[in-house]
Every structure is written in structure tokens, then in C-alpha cells.
Amino acid sequence: MKVDRESIAGPVDTKPIIIDRKGSLKVTITPAQPKTLTHLPKRPPVDLAFTDLTYKVQEGRKSNEKIILKSVSGRLRSGELTAIMGPSGAGKSTLLNILTGYKTSGMEGSITVNGMERNLSSFRKLSCYIMQDNQLHGNLTVEEAMKVATSLKLPSTTSKEDKEEVIQEILETLGLSEHHKTMTSNLSGGQKKRLSIALELVNNPPIMFFDEPTSGLDSSSCFQCISLLKTLARGGRTIICTIHQPSARLFEMFDHLYTLADGQCVYQGSTGRLVEWLGSLSLQCPSYHNPASFIIEVSCGEYGDNTGKLVRAIENGKNDIRNGVPFPKLANYNNQKDMDLSLKNAAQWDKNDAAQIQEKFGGEVANGANGTSNLQNGLLQFAASEIAKGKGEPLVVQMDNEKQDNAEVALLGTDGSPRRYATSELKQFWVVLKRTLLFSRRDWTLMYLRLFAHILVGFLIGALYYDIGNDGSKVLSNLGFLFFNMLFLMYTSMTITILSFPLEMPVLVKEHFNRWYSLRSYYLAITVSDLPFQAIFCIIYVVIVYLLTSQPLEWFRFSMFLSSCLLISFVAQSVGLVVGAAMNVQNGVFLAPVMSVPFLLFSGFFVSFNAIPVYLRWITYISYIRYGFEGTALATYSFNRTNLACHQSYCHFKKPETTLEELDMTDADFTLDIAALCLIFLVLRLSAFLFLRWKLRSTR
């Protein structure tokens, strides 16, 4: 593994107060324990730029279009901590979702990575998105969660010792090492936030996006969180976060501010120059007023309608107010025509941009270049085409080699590895399976309650239908017992799995988006993980009821009976997965049992096949309960079973054939029942996967 030695400060918690000669108080913030992350894989710095970004959504009828982002531009640089601010509903989350690649449809404009058009697939490998609510599995300890992250996000070639080192370093750096044995559900809000960052830091992404990282945190935790982001930025990463209205102290910690109002950019530049810039536009920030609050108040219209003026002055994000760079010449943007003219002046923007790059990186900005890389050639061609269009003088920005390499990475769609994920799908399956089995072991409700329910109901049914299996006068009761088995196994298996996906969805969305694993590996692991438990519970239940109710003690009949019951519970589990994947919890919990009613009615217990109206018979073919009921009835009464005992003067169902005739099952085929159940099982499992994929896409 390549390693990058970079310094990163730990959580800032010591604040020595110094009184200087003039008697004024100075608070110096010193990192508690400056740490060194030596084991993170090396990543190149990445600059992200967007030009004329527009985002529209359809509302109601097709013609009703809502424009959320209106041709905004901007540049987010490596090594900087950027805040995206703005009033509520301004479009901050929308912009973040587009920049991360979380939302792609409905977007117009261009997004570039180190100057080259973004390749979304490779960009997602270079970036991570930490969403607002900490999507963590509560049933894992901090250390276990980190182990899962390293197993999935670091290549399999990384040794176990290296992975341990990465975990130790990150936990120490983020101040979580003393909580490594704590369950994540017991962590405080700030610790959860730090753990979310720690999990994504494992593969050292050069771009990190955060949606409201300080929401729900007290002022001290907010400060620690932003300090941490700042130190991550100082390590060469591009750190971008949305934030509502930070305190003045927090605001100062940001290097770069991007402010939105009504889907347009009203300020882009360093936080330190905000007040000066607004002043130049006759918007004086009152003394002792928080500049962050002031720009929000201005954007909300508390000082009159200044949005248009600000948008025009900053050219909707094409200008960037940087330290050491003079303010762009302000045109007298009186009307939309002036603004349109200005926005078309791309060459001017390029100049301004180049000056800013020069200022920041000290790189050469020259009229002409002699570089030979693809990138430089591309830039030369672009410059030449701009001259041909008469837009202005050619400008060629020489980037350092590292950035060039990375720009080519962005273009070619590879960051050294052609694979989408760091590990193979088999490895992903195995890690997710092990994690899910650990949850199952720790989830009291899921395991012990289910076991208890199967044993309790088994004995209850055994007592109710005690010793009726070989009694010719109690065949109807025995059929009731067979039907109840189906009912019980169906409901217990189905209701548990309805909740599986809705509860997992937020974590799945985050982990899948951040390229921890493929949906296929995740789905296989989740579906396989519960099968053994369900099988064990079902076997325990069937053994209890089979023996207590005195069903025929022949191995082949018991195996047939058990296999029908097992398949019914697996199919019902799959119905639960489909419902859970396709709809939300409220609808699913109501609809799944309701949807099962027709299958129960057409199972052959209430109405025999020949008595069902012809136009409704098709329902029996898709009723999995029918196949299960038929399977257990055939196991009990078919295959030349000897006559049942009769302790009364007349037993109508003494002969097993009479029972089968009554049920219209004389021609029934047990193999066909098992095959039909297997087919339904496969179709449902595939449908659950397709629904899950659809739901995952539709959430974006």
C-alpha cells in the first residue's frame, strides 16, 4: 500500500487564553494531540468546478417545471474547507447532491475535476458523501464498524496489520480510541459524527462532502467537528459542507464560502473578504454583527431586494473573491441585458480564474505553454478555439504533475484500479453476511423472541390437536391443523422480513453510494443470512407439532411434511422482502397480511378446487399456501397410507383416499408442489432485488 505522510490535528480541545500587552483577550486554539496519519493510501489533490449548473424538477403535470438551481457556477479547491450557505430552501442540499453525483437527472451544465469533464464513476471512487443523519448500525461497536469499513474499502491485498494500523490511527486522530468498545448506538451526537467521518476516511478520499455536519451538535461539538474538517482540508483534501448559520467563531474557520439565495450564487470567495465585498456593494455589515448572519439576512431580503445585485456582481458564481486578488471590476449591472453580456464574457472569467489559481498554487500562468501532456494539449486546443471564436486571449494554466495525473484519471475513468469497488463481490458478500449474522446474534427480538414463539405455539398446537393424527373420526380437525401450520409459518416469517429493508435503507443508501459494496453482494448476504435461522425455527416447530399430534411416524412422510413447511416459510419470507423493498413500513405492514388473504382463501382448505368458479381458478395457481397445504396433506394421507384407527361406530374418513377425494387431491403431485414453491421462491427473491434496486434509484 502506498502511504502518504500527512499531518492532521486531533480534536481541538485545549484553548489557552493569553492576555496580550494591550490587555485584550486572545484565545489560541491548539490541537490536543497533533497526529500523523501515515497509513492512509496516497490520493492526489482534486479541484472541482461547475459551470452554468441548472437543476429542474417536474412538479405535478409534465409542463409544470420548477427550477431549483439557476445557472450557478463555482470552484471548490483542494486544501480548503468550503461552506455552502444560504437561507432555507435556497438550494444548498440540491447543489451538494448534484456535486456528489447523488442526483444526476434534471441537471444541465458542466462539472469538471481538475479542469476536465467529470467522469461520475471514477469521481465516486475519489469522493465520499456523509449525509446529515449519521447512518450507522447501532448494533456494532466502534471498532467492529471500523473493521467492516476497512475490509470493504481497502483492497484485499492490504495486510491485516496495515488495516489495524489504519483503524488505530484514525480512531486516535478523531478522539474515538477510548470508545472503541462502545456500541455506536450509545455514542453521543458528536462522537457519531466523528465515527461517520472515520468510516469514510479509511480509504482517504480526496473529496469529502458533508450535509449539515453540525446539525444537532452543541457549540463545543460543532467547533470540534469543524476543526476536524479543517484539519482534513489541510491534509490536501477538498472538504465541502452545507451549513445553516454558523457562529462567528465557526464562520472564521472556513476558508471558502459559497452562498446561495433562491437557487443563485450571491457570494463566492474567502470568508475574510465577505464584509468588505458587501460593503463595496453598499451593504454595510453592522459592527459586532456575525457576517454569516448578515449574508443570510441580506439573502433573505431583510435589507431590501439585493439578490439580483449580488448575483450580477458575483456573476452567479463565476467571480471568486479571494485574498490578495483585487475585486473584479464591477460593471453597472442595471438590467438583465448587461448581465447576459457579462456572463457571456467567458474569457474574462478565465483570466480571473487563472489569476486566482496562480495566487493560490503559485503555478505559472502564461500566455502560451510548452507542456506535452494530454491535459495541456486539451487546454491549448480549448484556448485556440476560444481565440477562433474571438472570445479573448489564450490562457493556459500549467498545473503541477500530480493534478495533471489526476485530471487524466477523471477523464479516463480509472484511479489506478479498473474495478468499481475496492474488493471482490465475493469478499463484499462475506463481510456483509458476517456483519448481518452479528446483528442477528445481538438482536434479541429477532432471535430469542422468534425461537420462543415457535416453541410456545408448537406446544399450544400440540396440546390442542393432541394425538389426532391417526384418528379416523378427527380427520377434519387434522386438516385444520395442517392449514394452521401454513398460516403460522407464513405470518411469522413474513412479518419479520417486512421490516428488513426499510430499517436498513438509510445505511444501505450511504454505503452503496460511497462504493462500499455492490447491491448484488449486499442483497445476497441479507437474503442468505436469515435462511438458516428460519430453517432452525421451522424444524423445531414441526418436530414438536408432528410428534404431539401423532402424525404417521415414517421418515419419508416426515421429510415431505417438513420440506413443505420449510418452503412455505422461505416463500413467505420472500413475500416480506418484496413488500419491504417495494413500499414503506406503514403500507407494507398493512398490505402484506391483507394481500395474503386471497392466497389463504384459495389454498384448497376452505373451498376445494372443483368448487371454485372457473374464472377464479387462476388464483389457486399462484397461491403458495395451496402448494404448501397440498404438500402436507399428501405427505399425511397419500402414498398408500394404511386405514386410520376408528374408535366410533362409523368413521367417514377412515380411508385416507376419501380425505384426498374430498380435497380434490387424488391427482395431485407432490413433486409438482415442491417445484412450484421453489419457482415462486426464486421469482419473489428476484423481484425483491429488482424492487430494491428501483427504490435505491428512486430515492436519488
Ligand SMILES: Nc1ncnc2c1ncn2[C@@H]1O[C@H](COP(=O)(O)OP(=O)(O)OP(=O)(O)O)[C@@H](O)[C@H]1O
Ligand atoms: N424533488 C423536488 N420537487 C419539488 N421541489 C423540490 C424538490 N427538491 C427540492 N425542491 C425544492 O427546492 C428548493 C431547494 O431545496 P433544498 O433542499 O436544496 O434547500 P436547502 O437550501 O438545502 O434548504 P434547507 O436549508 O431548509 O435544508 C426547496 O424550495 C425545495 O422545496
